[in-house]
Amino acid sequence: MLYSTLLAIPAFAATAFSAQLTQVTNYNNNAKAKPGMWVYVPDKIQTDALVVAIHSCQSSAQKYFANSKIPWHQGSDRKGYVTVWPSSTTECWDVSSKASLSHDGGGDSNAIANMIKYAITQYKIDPKKVYVTGGSSGAMMSNVLAATYPDLISAISLYSGVPAGCFVSASGAAAAWNNTCSGGQSTASAQKWGDVVRGMYPSYNGTRPRMQIWHGSVDGTLSPKNYDETIKQWTNVFGVSGTPTSSKPDTPERNYRMDDFGGNVEGIWAVGVGHSVPSHLDASEAWFGL
Template structure:
């Protein structure tokens, strides 16, 4: 099945290079549909066989180691897990819609039982191709951890009219700029939630999987003052592609030239998850997300940063290598988790959702812990 799929992608790439975009698009969509239909549900969810319809519609020192917006933000330590015996009794998971001049999107919003008049953090979660907000929430189990830590979570739904596979259109130039396209729509949705609910504006975060991860990278680059931290799972660096040919190539082997978005985008703390057996979005892309964040961190601050690398093999999850860039105070500014043996799937979570590797380590909890350690300046 994999060989047939890869041969089809090679053929499609040849059609694109020949200028036959319509034929390439049809072949890609047919191949993706066939690939997604084949196999049992268990096979489709197996970490080394997860295939996401990610293709676009148009064809330093290193140390080795084994509405109420006026209240002052509380330190990260204040956000400790609530009592599980009472959690969720009054929690809500509601459907809302947001519209502005850049479009309209439905979204799901999780409101934890701890929501009162005290401003809470907000996390925006961007799903991958073929997924929905409900599916992504189920698979990542982010709501469960949001309940424990007292966090609002929003899951925008990509419109099928914008992309037939439900992908965020991260590779289009108009969607890589502030105040344009999908970034302006997602930022507007974020700001609307901040204004409508008791959200701490200094604790707003964004994360995504695959195409959603690529869009999360873009959101951090285009709206660094809106988001206090970014999570990129199996995604690509901002500016990895500006057309369909470059998008396909970047997914296969990393971007040849990651474009800078904006003249001087500010640094946003970044956490990265990627499986080293990902056959859909090449591992090189995670390295480029890390490198891009590192470059911005060093450009925005003259302070000394220490890089620590740790490899762990816990009995309850996959082995992983973790690389952290820490500032002089010991706070992690960039956190890169390389999960050994994992494919193109969210690390940890519930297999009732799609594209999930339940073995872990758990990306949702790791991201929340990282997020809550950071506030916007």
């Protein structure tokens, strides 16, 4: 359940980089969940920004990084930002248990937040320049992080996910699959979806990360209806209309449509594309301000 990407930038083929993906064995993680932390520091750091790239199901930090269809370490080499690559200890990320769907609840989201805090200190990251991206299960976790740790993240660009809290497990099980949500049958009003986000960190009243949401119109793994529900969720959180303020057809490429809902929510609808929505490095970096 991975997604494709841009063609490689030609200059990379002629350039040798000595930087390598490196594991951080102690990132001061006090959460019960213990996913691995891997970091890629480019040969030349040009900005004090951080991108967290979260893998899909049946993957790992190493596999995700090595996948030629995942562009983030290429972007790191080109623009000089540090990237963090969390690595799950389960088949998919835990986006279903109360532990992970709560601020400082001890689940996977808590552990990834600890990675971000570690990286901010260790690599001298500007706390206002922390960005998160992911595909499929990684997109789900991106949404959960936006809800549970909005104080740590400035912007999100997620590919083929579901609303935050959609995969909640009635049994409380961690990393549980939810057929109702994946099948697009978990629908609610914008207010209720927004309440789900607010309920994950009830005491928080600060700024929220800007949300960029990608989905394919013929996704057979996570129903395209999840796109509509995710747009409902975040437009409600930001207190804006679910009707786009602007819509650009054939953007960022043919058969895609980019809808803006004010300045903080952007949806990209990929017509005829399945679960593997191509990753668009330039468009995601632009959303982040990189």
